[in-house]
Amino acid sequence: MMTTRQRVTVLGATGSIGQSTLNVIGQHPDRFTVFALSGHANMAQLALDIIRFKPQFAVVPNDTRYRQLLELLPNRNCDILIGEQALADVASAAQVDTVMAAIVGAAGLKSALAAAHAGKKLLLANKESMVVAGALLMEAVAKSQALLLPIDSEHNAIFQCLPADQSQAGVDSILLTASGGPFRQTPMEQLLTATPEQAIAHPTWTMGRKISVDSASLMNKGLELIEACWLFSVPPEKIEVVVHPQSVIHSMVRYIDGSVLAQMGSPDMRTPISYGLAYPDRIVSGSAPLEFSQLLQLQFDQPDRVRFPCLRLAEEAMAEGGTVPAVLNAANEMSVAAFLEGDIGFMDIPRINEQVMTRLGRSPVESIDQLLEVDRAARAQAAEQIKALR
Ligand SMILES: NC(=O)C1=CN([C@@H]2O[C@H](COP(=O)(O)OP(=O)(O)OC[C@H]3O[C@@H](n4cnc5c(N)ncnc54)[C@H](OP(=O)(O)O)[C@@H]3O)[C@@H](O)[C@H]2O)C=CC1
């Protein structure tokens, strides 16, 4: 039987998640066709993907990138659009069925929200948008009846382990696993002098630089805690962070009868991506099967909130609610960028994040424009702190 192919927009196509998404799409040309791709700085990769996947549209941030991309496309075979509004347009266009939101940071918020408002199947990798505007995103999804599928590996695992109707029937709590990152066993004295190269050397996953630093500071787990609260409508007290260094169990759900359901697999994002793309079907993803005879051990431990204060900050931000998670996210984006530039030390990341959180305080969430203003104010405050440390 001939089925219609899903038309997919991939936002952040040139990044780690974007490339894994195109890898899965490329394995299933009978199921998926690409409607639009976006890139930010890497025009060489974007051009290669345009040539291979023949999207109708590509989106770039400005005129300079537009000209660079044009030069790389001998046969101009797609329309190149410019700017943030164009990202929202290709995420909400009538011809699109599915949107992969894989831009890094709050820069991905408006386009993810546009897809949600337009009732698309929204594959959400961009966790920062949920941290900044969880209330508004969930409201938009409910109103438009968009299908929101979590791609973040832990949330995808939780989604798979919850009852099929995603209700909380019989659920006791959620066990959110954390690898512990490259500094899991690193003493505090060495964390003070940790380098960007050490921080991005994740022990189990290959990812973009920003999320890799977040994993090293446990901010990633903090962001994921907030993301899980919104996605699954659970309070933070119902989520326990468990360190599991092998990253083979991607998270678990504990039921009131004593059962614990886990989703397992090799640490390869093509598994949750293919789950989201094909849902409710299952398709081949290309990820290596788990070889149980070679799994030497599965370890579990508790997170250390003293060496990794970012986890505590995220817990506090979620407990305070309102605009506080948006403030923390913006401060963290700034401090991580400064750390990667070599301007501040690794332990300055939580210090700056905490200072900005304390200074900006809390307001109730009102609108997307208000959240974007909060984001700008927190970035300005973080920039001052960073300048003082340079
Ligand atoms: N990588 C992973 O395994 C996982 C990632 N995630 C989440 O998915 C998202 C993407 O992560 P990842 O793929 O690792 O990140 P990458 O840094 O590898 O990719 C980021 C993508 O966003 C684009 N981009 C960067 N800045 C902007 C901007 N200001 N405006 C528009 N586009 C921009 C980049 O373009 P260009 O490269 O052309 O500059 C690239 O396409 C993050 O939110 C992350 O937390 C969640 C779970 C796992």
Ligand SMILES: CC(=O)[C@@H](O)[C@H](O)COP(=O)(O)O
């Ligand atoms: C692959 C993925 O989902 C990442 O968010 C991953 O979880 C990072 O690993 P950490 O558990 O070290 O943060």
Ligand SMILES: [Mn+2]
């Ligand atoms: Mn994750």
